[in-house]
């Protein structure tokens with residue numbers, strides 16, 4: 001899908017699990033933030049990063065359906 005990868009082959013994500021491809025998220029062992037120097041490879045990290053990505057996806061879809069709805073946060077943009 002043309003996602004940006006880090007040197008260890010994991011998919012580069014931002015703090016919200018967003019990949020370099022708009023609308024595509026990654027979590028768990030396959031994904032890593034650059035600020036975390038090593039793959040964490042822990043069940044709790046996989047669960048929490050998946051939950052965070054799920055929350056962002058939910059928010060992103062909500063903004064599509066209800067673009068005028070006041071929101072405490074807008075989906076962050078992945079830096080290129």
Ligand SMILES: Cc1cc2nc3c(=O)[nH]c(=O)nc-3n(C[C@H](O)[C@H](O)[C@H](O)COP(=O)(O)OP(=O)(O)OC[C@H]3O[C@@H](n4cnc5c(N)ncnc54)[C@H](O)[C@@H]3O)c2cc1C
Pocket residue numbers: 027028029030040041042043044046
């Ligand atoms: C031997 C071992 C012991 C471990 N012990 C611990 C422990 O004690 N505590 C702990 O916290 N963590 C432990 N871990 C790490 C933990 O298992 C992982 O961090 C966690 O399972 C990651 O979850 P995940 O959902 O990201 O990936 P996974 O659990 O690897 O799930 C990915 C799933 O995607 C499937 N898949 C892959 N490619 C495709 C494809 N192309 N199409 C469809 N499906 C695909 C795979 O079959 C797999 O079911 C251990 C890992 C190993 C290998």
